[in-house]
Amino acid sequence: MRNALTGMFGIDSPLVGFNRSPGVVAEVTKAGGMGVLAATGYTPEELDAQLTWIEQQVGGRPFGVDVLVPSKTATGDPADYIASLRAQIPDEHRRFVDELLAKYDIPPVPDPELGSERFAASVGPEIVEPLLDVAFSHRISLMANALGPPPPGMLERGRRDGIPIAALVGTPEHAARQLDLGVDLLVAQGTEAGGHTGTIATTVLVPEVVEAAGDVPVLAAGGIASGRQMAAALALGAAGVWCGSVWLSSHEDITSPAVKAKFLGATSSDTVRSPARTGKPARQLRSAWHDEWAGPASPGALPMPLQPMLVTEAWRRIDRAAEQGHAGARELESFFIGQVVGSFAQLRPAAEITREMIDDCREVLRGLGGLAD
Amino acid sequence: MRNALTGMFGIDSPLVGFNRSPGVVAEVTKAGGMGVLAATGYTPEELDAQLTWIEQQVGGRPFGVDVLVPSKTATGDPADYIASLRAQIPDEHRRFVDELLAKYDIPPVPDPELGSERFAASVGPEIVEPLLDVAFSHRISLMANALGPPPPGMLERGRRDGIPIAALVGTPEHAARQLDLGVDLLVAQGTEAGGHTGTIATTVLVPEVVEAAGDVPVLAAGGIASGRQMAAALALGAAGVWCGSVWLSSHEDITSPAVKAKFLGATSSDTVRSPARTGKPARQLRSAWHDEWAGPASPGALPMPLQPMLVTEAWRRIDRAAEQGHAGARELESFFIGQVVGSFAQLRPAAEITREMIDDCREVLRGLGGLAD
Numbered sequence: 001m002r003n004a005l006t007g008m009f010g011i012d013s014p015l016v017g018f019n020r021s022p023g024v025v026a027e028v029t030k031a032g033g034m035g036v037l038a039a040t041g042y043t044p045e046e047l048d049a050q051l052t053w054i055e056q057q058v059g060g061r062p063f064g065v066d067v068l069v070p071s072k073t074a075t076g077d078p079a080d081y082i083a084s085l086r087a088q089i090p091d092e093h094r095r096f097v098d099e100l101l102a103k104y105d106i107p108p109v110p111d112p113e114l115g116s117e118r119f120a121a122s123v124g125p126e127i128v129e130p131l132l133d134v135a136f137s138h139r140i141s142l143m144a145n146a147l148g149p150p151p152p153g154m155l156e157r158g159r160r161d162g163i164p165i166a167a168l169v170g171t172p173e174h175a176a177r178q179l180d181l182g183v184d185l186l187v188a189q190g191t192e193a194g195g196h197t198g199t200i201a202t203t204v205l206v207p208e209v210v211e212a213a214g215d216v217p218v219l220a221a222g223g224i225a226s227g228r229q230m231a232a233a234l235a236l237g238a239a240g241v242w243c244g245s246v247w248l249s250s251h252e253d254i255t256s257p258a259v260k261a262k263f264l265g266a267t268s269s270d271t272v273r274s275p276a277r278t279g280k281p282a283r284q285l286r287s288a289w290h291d292e293w294a295g296p297a298s299p300g301a302l303p304m305p306l307q308p309m310l311v312t313e314a315w316r317r318i319d320r321a322a323e324q325g326h327a328g329a330r331e332l333e334s335f336f337i338g339q340v341v342g343s344f345a346q347l348r349p350a351a352e353i354t355r356e357m358i359d360d361c362r363e364v365l366r367g368l369g370g371l372a373d
Numbered sequence: 374m375r376n377a378l379t380g381m382f383g384i385d386s387p388l389v390g391f392n393r394s395p396g397v398v399a400e401v402t403k404a405g406g407m408g409v410l411a412a413t414g415y416t417p418e419e420l421d422a423q424l425t426w427i428e429q430q431v432g433g434r435p436f437g438v439d440v441l442v443p444s445k446t447a448t449g450d451p452a453d454y455i456a457s458l459r460a461q462i463p464d465e466h467r468r469f470v471d472e473l474l475a476k477y478d479i480p481p482v483p484d485p486e487l488g489s490e491r492f493a494a495s496v497g498p499e500i501v502e503p504l505l506d507v508a509f510s511h512r513i514s515l516m517a518n519a520l521g522p523p524p525p526g527m528l529e530r531g532r533r534d535g536i537p538i539a540a541l542v543g544t545p546e547h548a549a550r551q552l553d554l555g556v557d558l559l560v561a562q563g564t565e566a567g568g569h570t571g572t573i574a575t576t577v578l579v580p581e582v583v584e585a586a587g588d589v590p591v592l593a594a595g596g597i598a599s600g601r602q603m604a605a606a607l608a609l610g611a612a613g614v615w616c617g618s619v620w621l622s623s624h625e626d627i628t629s630p631a632v633k634a635k636f637l638g639a640t641s642s643d644t645v646r647s648p649a650r651t652g653k654p655a656r657q658l659r660s661a662w663h664d665e666w667a668g669p670a671s672p673g674a675l676p677m678p679l680q681p682m683l684v685t686e687a688w689r690r691i692d693r694a695a696e697q698g699h700a701g702a703r704e705l706e707s708f709f710i711g712q713v714v715g716s717f718a719q720l721r722p723a724a725e726i727t728r729e730m731i732d733d734c735r736e737v738l739r740g741l742g743g744l745a746d
Binding site: 001002003171172173190191192198199200201202203204205207208222223224226228229231232233234235236237267268269338339340342343362363364365366368369370371372 | 374375376544545546564565571572573575576580581595597599602604607608609610640641712713715716735736737738739741742743744
């Protein structure tokens, strides 16, 4: 399957695999696609170690890095960024989270502040530059930004090092803005995708973005976890696919077994697009957590990064208790996932998923060619 | 493009066009697809006249009829059905509608009760049987039901007359139920579709329904208004496409010019899935109407058919005033439409839309076949 995308990166098949697990990234790349590591949540030192490990695995084949740099967030005092953000969280919201955890009888964790500090920092100004420094010091083939326009300097660095810059978009208007800025690749992500996502479905969004993009290649994202869906994306005019959720059904993915078990039992109706975890609408497995935040007692989600600061400790408590079989925690347990979760039948090696998608896609394309006559 | 669907109906191309305008139905059939008339909203006499006219136009080519028979609605007293339903509408809801119309300064219509009575009757038990009688008395090739399981007797009548029965589904679970009942054709409709629709996107839903359906052909609906999108539906495993929204951009469609003008100016972000018009979630052009019903003063939508009974007169007033250029009415003006509304550039003949979709689809399929090598 040779096209503009495979030529751009020197890959066998137009499939990009986005995941936070270095093992998934390496396996997708080795199987003929291109893995992209989600860097958010890692310290610069951790990211450096992960990218070094990936380089050792892939033997010169290409991989990429994705950072989450939202353009609009609550603003803090640069002199004491985390403390100034923490002061913006209303008592009402803290009380709601405390009462929610008490209602479901979730036990505490020994180091409660660790997670919330880290996440807040990871989207704040102090850590983005060091993360980019680390990423650009490695032999990466793609740098992507998951939310809004690329942060200052990213496009210039990409130009300097000859590394294409990609941006995720959820509307044709976002696409036009990114094209004006000069991005090299667009990821048109439909509402059915996991994580931060808009309201327009992949079938509608992809052709709109392709039309706006001219010669800039477009990857389709959202609802793509099989060869059929990959072929459909190519039919819509995409140069390739950007798959995220499907890797949550792989052995190599680092998501906890309790979450993966919930995914395996879920249907395509079991997701919800909610701001209750990050402060921006993101698709997740629907759980009691989302129902409580949508209920009459809810104070409503705070903007990013205040909501993650507020709830990250709660999620560490929920994840740990769920892993130990705690009933209330299992009711609340959730993670980011798209509507394709309904197709998860078992956990499999990431390389097998990659190869099956590519082989099935090729077979579907052949059949479609025959139907034209 | 010969496949299971074209063989089933003896049509040139696997494209079904669903619309309430007899002119659209006839043109789609004549251009090589198959038109399906939405019968809801017509009296039996009107339906009889429409089907007779279509038969005269299509010269023996196939067409179908679709009825809207919801399985769950508010129940009325059979002895005085409409009056018993009317008594169930709370004063609070009547007041909300009156105040909404006053706020936007919408003038009255001379015959206020006409529309509401008719719609309530059209989904009630008295009129469904006569509508089916009329439909089955014509030379139809397909009978479809748009909401829930087919009403009693529809499958038996289809068997007797050799007419395939189709059902629209929005989840794999709905599909399994319909297959158990013995329907001959499934329409898997994604959330991006106009009108009554679920939450699962077409990319995810269609492969799930295809897998559940075995030998029963599946049409993809939702997000399909171009040859690229038609090819994507075939890639997903559909035997063909069921297009609804795209005809709202045709000359033959009977929707008022004021609504069509709003459609031409809309983007794919401008729709909303809301129960505020029919009592069940239906995708429509988002307007001040939906914002008011979602606002803090809203009493919430009533179940079907109480909500249409409550609001049909209001909509007749809004439609009439909007047609006369009334500013408030234009703010409220809306109709059922899918996310493909963003692709409407101009009004065109339905035959031209049909032929272009088919030709473009064939070209895309040829290109995809070449990509496989």
